[in-house]
Amino acid sequence: MSRIGKLPISVPAGVQVSVSDTNLVTVKGKLGELTQQVDPSITMKLDDGTLTVERSTDEKDHRAMHGLYRALIHNMIVGVSEGYTIKQEFVGVGYKATVTDQLLEMSLGYSHNIFFQLPPEIKAEAVTERGKNPVLTLTSYDKQLLGQVAAKIRAIRKPEPYKGKGIKFVGEELRKKAGKSAEK
Numbered sequence: 001m002s003r004i005g006k007l008p009i010s011v012p013a014g015v016q017v018s019v020s021d022t023n024l025v026t027v028k029g030k031l032g033e034l035t036q037q038v039d040p041s042i043t044m045k046l047d048d049g050t051l052t053v054e055r056s057t058d059e060k061d062h063r064a065m066h067g068l069y070r071a072l073i074h075n076m077i078v079g080v081s082e083g084y085t086i087k088q089e090f091v092g093v094g095y096k097a098t099v100t101d102q103l104l105e106m107s108l109g110y111s112h113n114i115f116f117q118l119p120p121e122i123k124a125e126a127v128t129e130r131g132k133n134p135v136l137t138l139t140s141y142d143k144q145l146l147g148q149v150a151a152k153i154r155a156i157r158k159p160e161p162y163k164g165k166g167i168k169f170v171g172e173e174l175r176k177k178a179g180k181s182a183e184k
Contacts, residue, residue: 002055005066009051009074012081017051017073019044025073029080031141032121036076042069051077079141086150087170090134091159097126097136104136108157108167116156122149135170 011017015029023038038044041056042065053070055062078084090097096107104116104124118124121140128134136153140146150169159166161177168174 002063002067002070005053005055005063005070007070009053009070009077011046011049011051011077015077015081017046017077019046025076027073027076027080029077029141031080031083034076034080034142036069036072038069038073039065042066044073075143079143083139083141084143084146086138086146088136088138088150088153089168089170090136091168092133092157092165095134095165096128097134099124099126099136104153106153106156109165114156116153119145119149121145 015027018026019038020026023040023042023044025036025038025044027034027036041062043054043056045052045054051073053066053073055066090106090108092109094107094109098105099118102118102120102122102124104118104126106114106116108114118138121142122145123139125137125139126134127137138146138150154167154169157166159168159172159174161175162179164174164176
């Protein structure tokens with residue numbers, strides 16, 4: 001039995017979960033609505049505010065999908081009820097980030113500013129305090145989309161290994177290399 005797949009999912013108040021005949025799971029909550037197509041070998045049962053995910057056989061593919069779909073559905077339920085947040089820090093002299101509507105403007109040491117159009121599901125806020133690095137806060141109800149957008153923003157200027165300049169996640173530990181002086 002899958003350690004993740006066998007765990008029941010508690011559905012909080014204010015969240016509606018519906019499963020269609022074609023195994024399309026729809027989750028509605030106060031923050032938004034998400035859908036996920038589930039493999040036909042996986043079945044779902046909703047009883048008294050708990051959702052259980054079961055598989056039809058013990059084949060290797062079915063065991064793998066059991067935990068996967070349970071985790072995806074759980075992330076959808078948590079997303080529409082609480083939401084997800086990712087914070088990114090801009091480390092470097094002159095690095096800035098400003099958000100106007102859904103357009104993120106970044107100054108990252110290139111000869112030009114970089115503009116990044118954010119999806120409508122994501123809300124962004126840039127905070128710049130004197131003496132500290134600018135911090136970009138991304139919030140959304142879709143965990144997959146949020147992680148993908150955060151990874152694309154980070155890929156614009158990854159942290160370099162000598163000084164750590166670049167865009168990094170808040171709390172991320174970077175492995176720094178020693179410079180030339182370490183050879184002697």
